[in-house]
Amino acid sequence: MGQVIFISGIDTDVGKTIATGWYAKKLMTQGHLVITQKMIQTGCEGIAEDLLVHRQIQEIPLQPEDEQGITSPYIFAYPCSPHLSAKLEQRQILPETIEKSTALLQQKYDYVLLEGAGGLLVPYNQQQTTLDYVQKQGYPIILVTSGKLGSINHTLLSLEVCQHRKIPVHTVIYNQYPKIDSIIEQETQQYLRQYLATHFPTTKFDCLDEIKVK
Numbered sequence: 001m002g003q004v005i006f007i008s009g010i011d012t013d014v015g016k017t018i019a020t021g022w023y024a025k026k027l028m029t030q031g032h033l034v035i036t037q038k039m040i041q042t043g044c045e046g047i048a049e050d051l052l053v054h055r056q057i058q059e060i061p062l063q064p065e066d067e068q069g070i071t072s073p074y075i076f077a078y079p080c081s082p083h084l085s086a087k088l089e090q091r092q093i094l095p096e097t098i099e100k101s102t103a104l105l106q107q108k109y110d111y112v113l114l115e116g117a118g119g120l121l122v123p124y125n126q127q128q129t130t131l132d133y134v135q136k137q138g139y140p141i142i143l144v145t146s147g148k149l150g151s152i153n154h155t156l157l158s159l160e161v162c163q164h165r166k167i168p169v170h171t172v173i174y175n176q177y178p179k180i181d182s183i184i185e186q187e188t189q190q191y192l193r194q195y196l197a198t199h200f201p202t203t204k205f206d207c208l209d210e211i212k213v214k
């Protein structure tokens, strides 16, 4: 039975998709069978756009599970929070549908990297958030952060809520793209390393450079 790792971030647009593809490739080079999955994709039609990027970085073609929709159980047209994009289409997001698709992938792969939409507390209906789902499934989290001004606060808030919910933080991936202010970026990385060493001693820290996606 493959291990699921949930890929979240301190916000939307922080680099989860790039980090998911990169981490999948890293596991593949270690000899593991890896697939990525998008929990809920908003803002596109057909195959989930994040999956296309994952496959590009993994340097593999679309997989049968992509064509069958198993790796992206929910796709909505309007680029917004999943709870709203579902409402706009008069559809409901059922957690068991996501659960079943991930379970199918776990039968075949050593790792399933499941990318969320936006940050940890993004809702998928009026009552439940992404983190409720992750907590219920018992998945460890890889948290993607960046050196952008404001990231320290968002990162510590995300870590705090994971600790409070007893959700294991597997790795923090520090996305070094885009490079805007090296003074802030260097200090942010240093501060987060030290914070994790003190408060999350078993959590790994990884740096992600710019990846050229065609």
Ligand SMILES: Nc1ncnc2c1ncn2[C@@H]1O[C@H](COP(=O)(O)OP(=O)(O)OP(=O)(O)O)[C@@H](O)[C@H]1O
Residues within 6 Å of the ligand: 009, 011, 012, 013, 014, 015, 016, 017, 018, 019, 050, 116, 117, 118, 119, 175, 176, 177, 178, 208, 209, 210, 211, 212, 213
């Ligand atoms: N390390 C990187 N190298 C190259 N481009 C990057 C990198 N990190 C982020 N980007 C670019 O920044 C934008 C946002 O990144 P990405 O799509 O991975 O964010 P996200 O957190 O997955 O967003 P969403 O919440 O919509 O899933 C994309 O255009 C992506 O190509």
Ligand SMILES: C[C@H](N)[C@H](N)CCCCCC(=O)O
Residues within 6 Å of the ligand: 012, 013, 041, 042, 043, 078, 079, 080, 081, 082, 117, 118, 119, 122
């Ligand atoms: C459309 C975008 N690319 C993301 N996939 C969805 C981000 C939802 C964010 C919701 C919020 O935090 O306000």
Ligand SMILES: [Mg+2]
Residues within 6 Å of the ligand: 016, 017, 018, 050, 115
């Ligand atoms: Mg993404």
